[in-house]
Amino acid sequence: MSLTNASPADAALAAKSASHILQTLSVADRNEALTLIHDSLAAAKDDILAANARDLELARAAAADGTLSQSLVSRLDLGKPGKWEDMLKGILDVRSLADPVGRVTLRTLLDDGLTLERVTCPIGVLLIIFEARPEVIANIASLAVKSGNAAILKGGKESTESFVAISRVISAALDLSLVPNAVVQLVTTRDVIPDLLALDRHIDLVIPRGSNELVRYVKDHTKIPVLGHADGLCSIYLDPSADPAQAAAVILDAKMSYPAACNALETLLVHESALATLLPAIAASLLAAGVQLRCDARSKSALPASPHIIDAVPADYDTEFLSLILAIKTVTSLDEAVAHINAHGSHHTDAILTEDAASAERFMAAVDSSGVYWNASTRFADGMRYGFGTEVGISTNKIHSRGPVGLEGLMIYKYKVRGRGHVTAVYGEGEGKRRFRHESLPL
Amino acid sequence: MSLTNASPADAALAAKSASHILQTLSVADRNEALTLIHDSLAAAKDDILAANARDLELARAAAADGTLSQSLVSRLDLGKPGKWEDMLKGILDVRSLADPVGRVTLRTLLDDGLTLERVTCPIGVLLIIFEARPEVIANIASLAVKSGNAAILKGGKESTESFVAISRVISAALDLSLVPNAVVQLVTTRDVIPDLLALDRHIDLVIPRGSNELVRYVKDHTKIPVLGHADGLCSIYLDPSADPAQAAAVILDAKMSYPAACNALETLLVHESALATLLPAIAASLLAAGVQLRCDARSKSALPASPHIIDAVPADYDTEFLSLILAIKTVTSLDEAVAHINAHGSHHTDAILTEDAASAERFMAAVDSSGVYWNASTRFADGMRYGFGTEVGISTNKIHSRGPVGLEGLMIYKYKVRGRGHVTAVYGEGEGKRRFRHESLPL
Numbered sequence: 001m002s003l004t005n006a007s008p009a010d011a012a013l014a015a016k017s018a019s020h021i022l023q024t025l026s027v028a029d030r031n032e033a034l035t036l037i038h039d040s041l042a043a044a045k046d047d048i049l050a051a052n053a054r055d056l057e058l059a060r061a062a063a064a065d066g067t068l069s070q071s072l073v074s075r076l077d078l079g080k081p082g083k084w085e086d087m088l089k090g091i092l093d094v095r096s097l098a099d100p101v102g103r104v105t106l107r108t109l110l111d112d113g114l115t116l117e118r119v120t121c122p123i124g125v126l127l128i129i130f131e132a133r134p135e136v137i138a139n140i141a142s143l144a145v146k147s148g149n150a151a152i153l154k155g156g157k158e159s160t161e162s163f164v165a166i167s168r169v170i171s172a173a174l175d176l177s178l179v180p181n182a183v184v185q186l187v188t189t190r191d192v193i194p195d196l197l198a199l200d201r202h203i204d205l206v207i208p209r210g211s212n213e214l215v216r217y218v219k220d221h222t223k224i225p226v227l228g229h230a231d232g233l234c235s236i237y238l239d240p241s242a243d244p245a246q247a248a249a250v251i252l253d254a255k256m257s258y259p260a261a262c263n264a265l266e267t268l269l270v271h272e273s274a275l276a277t278l279l280p281a282i283a284a285s286l287l288a289a290g291v292q293l294r295c296d297a298r299s300k301s302a303l304p305a306s307p308h309i310i311d312a313v314p315a316d317y318d319t320e321f322l323s324l325i326l327a328i329k330t331v332t333s334l335d336e337a338v339a340h341i342n343a344h345g346s347h348h349t350d351a352i353l354t355e356d357a358a359s360a361e362r363f364m365a366a367v368d369s370s371g372v373y374w375n376a377s378t379r380f381a382d383g384m385r386y387g388f389g390t391e392v393g394i395s396t397n398k399i400h401s402r403g404p405v406g407l408e409g410l411m412i413y414k415y416k417v418r419g420r421g422h423v424t425a426v427y428g429e430g431e432g433k434r435r436f437r438h439e440s441l442p443l
Numbered sequence: 444m445s446l447t448n449a450s451p452a453d454a455a456l457a458a459k460s461a462s463h464i465l466q467t468l469s470v471a472d473r474n475e476a477l478t479l480i481h482d483s484l485a486a487a488k489d490d491i492l493a494a495n496a497r498d499l500e501l502a503r504a505a506a507a508d509g510t511l512s513q514s515l516v517s518r519l520d521l522g523k524p525g526k527w528e529d530m531l532k533g534i535l536d537v538r539s540l541a542d543p544v545g546r547v548t549l550r551t552l553l554d555d556g557l558t559l560e561r562v563t564c565p566i567g568v569l570l571i572i573f574e575a576r577p578e579v580i581a582n583i584a585s586l587a588v589k590s591g592n593a594a595i596l597k598g599g600k601e602s603t604e605s606f607v608a609i610s611r612v613i614s615a616a617l618d619l620s621l622v623p624n625a626v627v628q629l630v631t632t633r634d635v636i637p638d639l640l641a642l643d644r645h646i647d648l649v650i651p652r653g654s655n656e657l658v659r660y661v662k663d664h665t666k667i668p669v670l671g672h673a674d675g676l677c678s679i680y681l682d683p684s685a686d687p688a689q690a691a692a693v694i695l696d697a698k699m700s701y702p703a704a705c706n707a708l709e710t711l712l713v714h715e716s717a718l719a720t721l722l723p724a725i726a727a728s729l730l731a732a733g734v735q736l737r738c739d740a741r742s743k744s745a746l747p748a749s750p751h752i753i754d755a756v757p758a759d760y761d762t763e764f765l766s767l768i769l770a771i772k773t774v775t776s777l778d779e780a781v782a783h784i785n786a787h788g789s790h791h792t793d794a795i796l797t798e799d800a801a802s803a804e805r806f807m808a809a810v811d812s813s814g815v816y817w818n819a820s821t822r823f824a825d826g827m828r829y830g831f832g833t834e835v836g837i838s839t840n841k842i843h844s845r846g847p848v849g850l851e852g853l854m855i856y857k858y859k860v861r862g863r864g865h866v867t868a869v870y871g872e873g874e875g876k877r878r879f880r881h882e883s884l885p886l
Contacts, residue, residue: 020785024808108830116829123841204841225842246864253866364859365467376862386559387551387881398566398647399668400843403858415846416807419819421689423696438830
């Protein structure tokens with residue numbers, strides 16, 4: 001891992017070269033590098049926490065001035081109970097994942113002695129732009145090494161001391177391994193993000209990890225494919241046949257378990273036949289939890305008056321509140337709910353609450369989102385919860401990777417053809433031409 | 444299929460809505476639409492060929508004026524032997540392909556009663572921009588209907604009469620099916636390409652089919668993901684251990700079987716130890732076939748003098764000639780060949796000729812291209828030859844789809860979660876928290 005003051009273009013070229021070497025290393029060599037990173041970080045705990053304390057001191061002063069948010073200070077703190085241990089455990093977790101490189105996903109006998117294989121391989125060079133969490137360096141370095149990708153990291157300035165301390169340790173660890181040092185580079189020069197985003201010839205994928213504003217800025221300023229999501233406007237559709245207790249529990253969990261999360265509930269669509277039967281109890285529990293309800297006229301009139309129930313304006317149905325506010329809208333059919341979600345949602349995660357299996361399946365087929373759920377909280381949309389071990393983000397893209405993205409999302413494939421001097425001109429449909437065999441071979 | 448004069452934005456919105464309906468249709472319904480399209484086109488052969496004849500008349504006049512190339516006139520002609528039949532057969536071929544929609548590729552038991560499924564689904568709305576070939580409409584309409592995607596088509600003006608005739612027939616056929624008419628729309632208004640390319644909120648993927656200039660223009664003018672390749676600079680590395688007869692045959696096929704193809708050979712890298720042993724016979728056969736050789740000093744001095752062997756300039760190693768010109772360069776090692784290809788190639792298809800398996804495997808692991816071949820012609824890079832039945836193009840992208848792209852490249856997936864009122868707040872590592880089961884279930 002280099003701590004580089006190189007120009008963005010030089011860093012990208014070094015990353016590309018390093019990725020080409022990394023791709024040829026065995027999984028044992030890559031895992032050995034992860035062991036070295038883990039052990040070196042464990043040995044350097046005191047130094048790293050001392051560096052983190054210096055970042056924290058500045059950040060606390062900035063928070064006291066009001067120039068930095070308290071939540072950012074909290075994300076910065078590597079000394080919080082369990083955080084250091086989680087960071088180290090994350091490296092070992094990645095090490096224990098199956099090797100994503102070199103998996104054969106298609107094998108065809110094209111003709112005698114001529115075989116086609118589709119084999120997974122790394123994408124190449126990743127650019128990861130992130131904000132305050134210093135442990136992200138260790139996570140991303142592990143994922144990059146394991147997946148055979150090179151990574152250029154650009155972190156937020158609040159964590160500079162921590163980043164530099166961690167990357168020195170990782171760099172020294174990589175020097176003891178067969179993995180080229182330039183596989184992970186931390187760019188410490190300032191204001192280089194626009195320059196990095198312009199390097200679409202050398203960088204293959206950008207992963208922004210941070211606020212919506214960061215993601216949106218990245219998406220708007222690069223031709224490099226971006227993996228992530230700017231918005232998480234998740235909806236639940238309440239069908240009249242929903243189980244009342246389940247519905248209340250799921251809606252409360254989806255809104256309350258972490259209101260600032262991208263997979264939290266923002267809009268509740270209520271079938272008109274559920275207004276009188278199901279909505280009042282659900283609304284009561286939401287109000288008791290401190291949620292403000294922004295209702296259309298029909299849903300409002302189904303509820304007792306309350307200062308915390310106000311009239312929705314159209315923009316409420318396009319807003320990711322990330323707070324204790326919920327937009328509620330009445331619909332007259334499942335189709336109307338689906339159309340609303342497809343038009344106003346962010347294609348992240350949406351759920352239907354119903355006891356009717358046919359309605360559930362129709363909803364899940366028709367809603368155009370990364371996650372479509374039946375009788376479960378939208379908050380399950382998460383790589384750890386899906387069993388992916390680790391995630392690099394949640395994608396709302398329509399190509400490559402969608403939903404929580406694990407190691408698989410950092411892979412692409414190449415086609416290997418092995419022949420014995422085969423040429424194309426002899427094949428064809430005409431007289432005297434050879435035909436392809438195109439027989440599937442076992443993987 | 445609408446023949447639309449709607450604004451690009453209205454066409455895209457109509458496509459999005461249509462795609463949402465199409466996604467919920469069964470494969471039987473989608474295949475029925477393909478049967479109707481096939482039968483209607485077959486019945487309308489005379490009308491369509493008459494329209495095509497009007498396009499041809501204008502095109503031949505333009506070719507006589509020198510304002511249109513003769514090869515474009517040839518591509519335009521639907522009456523060429525076999526072309527009409529191939530177009531119709533292509534529709535039935537697509538109909539017979541396995542349904543790409545709704546394949547379950549991952550199934551996990553998250554907890555009792557809570558399952559996760561990853562299911563393939565269409566990407567959404569495709570924009571296909573193409574040049575003269577009128578049969579592309581029928582191909583693309585079939586692929587779109589089969590894959591559950593909506594397609595907006597914008598064709599070259601030389602084929603307007605043919606396009607309009609074919610799309611009227613397809614439109615009438617779709618009206619007899621359950622597939623919404625707006626699933627395939629032909630935009631006939633002029634100069635709308637920049638407007639279409641700006642619709643990144645409504646269009647999910649652009650597929651340009653045509654010249655390098657078209658592809659490059661599209662890539663440079665949109666934020667929508669583009670599937671395709673602008674360049675095809677393919678190389679072959681000639682190892683000293685290559686079989687002489689095989690090497691000559693493969694190189695000749697790669698250069699000569701279709702010199703204007705994207706998978707044709709442009710650069711030959713020769714190991715210094717092969718200069719005296721292998722190159723002279725290969726060069727002789729290339730010269731006999733009419734190829735001009737642009738050589739570095741070492742390879743030139745290994746060959747007898749000829750007016751068709753000239754000194755290479757550096758730009759020759761970055762040029763896709765698409766004609767009877769071949770750049771030749773001497774390298775001192777396999778690693779140098781790999782580094783040259785990774786730096787100067789277009790990541791399309793590259794081959795090694797060798798009898799040494801270890802060298803071949805190292806080359807295939809290290810070369811960062813869609814296709815990496817051992818003892819086979821680069822011209823095998825093609826969806827039909829790979830056994831994909833049909834292809835929408837060859838991609839040199841690093842994400843989503845790489846190499847020849849079949850129906851699979853038009854698909855993405857969604858995650859379906861089915862629960863019984865499951866909430867997230869009860870899960871965790873602490874005392875009294877539930878653990879996920881994360882058990883793989885059979886597909």
